[in-house]
Amino acid sequence: MSLSGAEAEERACLLLKELGYMIVARNWRSRYGEIDIIARDGSTIVFVEVKARSSRGFGGPDAAVDIGKQRRIASTAGQFLQQTRCELQARFDVVTFSGERPSVYRDAFRIR
Amino acid sequence: MFARLTSGAVVGIDARLIEVQCDIAGGLPTFQIVGLPEKEVSESRERIRSAIKNSGFSFPAGRITANLAPADVRKAGVGYDLPIALAILIASEQLPGVSEQRPIVGELALNGDVRGISGVLPLALEALDRGLSGVIVPVENAAEAALIDGVKAYPIKTLSDAAAFLGGDIEIEAQPCDVAHLLAGTAEAIRHDLADIRGQAQAKRALEIAAAGGHNLLLTGPPGAGKSLLARSLPELLPPLSFEEALEVTRVYSIAGLLERGGSLVVRRPFRAPHHTISYAGMVGGGHGIPGPGEISLSHHGVLFLDELPEYDRRVLETLRQPLEDRTILLSRAGISVRYPASFTLVAAMNPCPCGFLGDTIKPCTCSMHDVRRYRKRLSGPFLDRIDLFVEVPRLPVEDLFGRRRSANSDTVRDAVEAARRVQWERMREDDGRFSNAELDSEGVRAHCALGEEGATLLKRAVARFGLSARGHVRVLRVARTIADLDRAEHIEAAHVAEALRYRGDRSAPGG
Numbered sequence: 001m002s003l004s005g006a007e008a009e010e011r012a013c014l015l016l017k018e019l020g021y022m023i024v025a026r027n028w029r030s031r032y033g034e035i036d037i038i039a040r041d042g043s044t045i046v047f048v049e050v051k052a053r054s055s056r057g058f059g060g061p062d063a064a065v066d067i068g069k070q071r072r073i074a075s076t077a078g079q080f081l082q083q084t085r086c087e088l089q090a091r092f093d094v095v096t097f098s099g100e101r102p103s104v105y106r107d108a109f110r111i112r
Numbered sequence: 113m114f115a116r117l118t119s120g121a122v123v124g125i126d127a128r129l130i131e132v133q134c135d136i137a138g139g140l141p142t143f144q145i146v147g148l149p150e151k152e153v154s155e156s157r158e159r160i161r162s163a164i165k166n167s168g169f170s171f172p173a174g175r176i177t178a179n180l181a182p183a184d185v186r187k188a189g190v191g192y193d194l195p196i197a198l199a200i201l202i203a204s205e206q207l208p209g210v211s212e213q214r215p216i217v218g219e220l221a222l223n224g225d226v227r228g229i230s231g232v233l234p235l236a237l238e239a240l241d242r243g244l245s246g247v248i249v250p251v252e253n254a255a256e257a258a259l260i261d262g263v264k265a266y267p268i269k270t271l272s273d274a275a276a277f278l279g280g281d282i283e284i285e286a287q288p289c290d291v292a293h294l295l296a297g298t299a300e301a302i303r304h305d306l307a308d309i310r311g312q313a314q315a316k317r318a319l320e321i322a323a324a325g326g327h328n329l330l331l332t333g334p335p336g337a338g339k340s341l342l343a344r345s346l347p348e349l350l351p352p353l354s355f356e357e358a359l360e361v362t363r364v365y366s367i368a369g370l371l372e373r374g375g376s377l378v379v380r381r382p383f384r385a386p387h388h389t390i391s392y393a394g395m396v397g398g399g400h401g402i403p404g405p406g407e408i409s410l411s412h413h414g415v416l417f418l419d420e421l422p423e424y425d426r427r428v429l430e431t432l433r434q435p436l437e438d439r440t441i442l443l444s445r446a447g448i449s450v451r452y453p454a455s456f457t458l459v460a461a462m463n464p465c466p467c468g469f470l471g472d473t474i475k476p477c478t479c480s481m482h483d484v485r486r487y488r489k490r491l492s493g494p495f496l497d498r499i500d501l502f503v504e505v506p507r508l509p510v511e512d513l514f515g516r517r518r519s520a521n522s523d524t525v526r527d528a529v530e531a532a533r534r535v536q537w538e539r540m541r542e543d544d545g546r547f548s549n550a551e552l553d554s555e556g557v558r559a560h561c562a563l564g565e566e567g568a569t570l571l572k573r574a575v576a577r578f579g580l581s582a583r584g585h586v587r588v589l590r591v592a593r594t595i596a597d598l599d600r601a602e603h604i605e606a607a608h609v610a611e612a613l614r615y616r617g618d619r620s621a622p623g624g
Contacts, residue, residue, distance in 0.1 A: 087137075089139070089172065090139055090174065107173065110141045
């Protein structure tokens with residue numbers, strides 16, 4: 001049984017807080033798409049994509065967040081940095097739930 | 113944060129110092145390498161990222177830009193992996209900001225190991241020229257870099273070693289180098305001894321003359337007569353490489369990436385025998401990006417052996433003419449031209465006709481005159497003009513094949529050759545950049561190859577009788593000079609001219 005999207009995001013927030021992240025924004029939208037969670041990890045700004053999957057049969061976060069999704073997230077993140085005049089170093093993390101078990105992938109992908 | 117280190121690029125035979133700059137700015141995580149990188153340099157991003165992670169460091173977030181300056185030199189090769197990785201570590205404050213002038217090169221494996229690269233020797237020479245105290249190189253290349261006196265070579269095994277060394281946490285001892293010990297290797301046992309080849313006294317004599325005067329040689333004979341064996345014995349008849357010569361050879365091999373793993377000085381004279389299907393670029397040098405050295409440069413200070421000479425592509429043979437004359441090759445391509453040394457002795461071998469048995473004592477030749485003419489016409493006159501000695505290598509008579517008589521061995525011949533070479537160096541000390549009789553042009557011949565009355569009469573008669581051309585005439589004089597030098601005679605005598613006339617080559621092959 002898999003979690004619903006909203007539940008997964010809620011749990012991911014709790015998990016990130018435990019890991020020492022400071023949540024900055026949730027479901028931040030631009031015309032390119034949406035970022036589930038924006039947080040600060042020390043001096044780094046982190047854009048987090050949350051994925052709920054019932055099993056690992058379809059691969060890890062790289063498979064769940066395909067190149068098109070990565071581009072949309074990156075474009076949205078770029079907009080966020082511009083609008084907020086943020087000059088911090090940025091990173092993309094992915095949090096997945098396989099069933100109820102969460103995994104956090106720090107620095108899950110980069111812009112090629 | 114910004115970091116700056118030094119690395120190097122090989123451009124032709126020389127190296128240039130390259131500044132590796134790295135900047136990490138805020139923003140989305142990207143990693144770019146700029147400064148005219150070739151494909152393999154751009155690809156290094158993935159190696160660098162893995163190597164940094166697997167060496168216990170973290171790969172920084174943010175906009176990473178690595179710049180290789182000056183931006184107008186094409187950056188090829190994998191040697192930038194290590195300096196870029198170190199610059200990233202400094203820029204991300206995982207390493208203290210050091211001021212490091214010494215050039216750093218090395219390829220990274222994904223686990224952080226540092227792998228050997230080509231072209232380290234030229235880099236060490238450039239470091240010496242720039243007055244730098246040392247170079248930081250992969251452990252595989254350290255022996256090679258250590259050859260340069262005055263530059264310390266620090267061998268590096270892994271990225272973490274390099275980081276600790278730059279940060280001053282560990283000491284790395286410079287690679288020691290014992291040049292005298294390396295050169296002693298040249299006096300090794302002879303592997304292709306003349307004494308092991310049966311009969312062929314005239315061909316052996318011609319080899320001795322070729323070795324003594326640096327003359328190019330064409331052997332003509334039926335299959336199985338021993339042409340290849342004879343050619344193979346030539347490098348060992350030549351005097352051992354001096355340190356300077358060995359360094360020049362090593363430099364070419366370093367650039368070509370042909371040094372043995374962990375090897376340093378090339379101490380044996382090169383012997384290159386490219387197959388007759390060789391391409392133009394393979395022979396004189398070329399390839400994508402910065403042109404690399406070809407067979408003629410790999411034969412520098414050694415012997416280039418072309419077996420089945422008429423089978424080579426005509427265009428490939430014709431391109432040899434200029435390097436045979438200039439002893440160097442200039443490769444010009446769009447936006448870049450590089451010069452490689454190419455001072456080699458050419459030994460060529462061919463059959464007298466397509467079937468191989470023209471003039472043989474036992475087997476009849478099955479070729480028509482037309483076939484023979486066409487076969488020989490594949491060699492142009494100007495090309496054959498560069499060959500001083502034409503020698504027939506006939507089938508061995510039965511008594512030679514089973515006979516017990518052994519000829520002089522290579523050791524003895526080499527002593528005679530060395531003595532003759534010394535005489536030439538002495539005589540040509542004032543001539544710029546010329547070291548052997550083979551390099552004498554018509555002016556040099558006039559200066560150094562004066563004939564006595566008897567010799568002059570003999571040569572005059574030969575010119576008339578054999579229809580010797582002006583070039584053929586100069587060639588005979590050059591060879592006679594070498595024969596006289598082998599004889600320790602100050603003046604060329606009639607006997608020397610007579611012997612030289614035997615190699616003039618209007619019988620065994622066209623030309624002359």
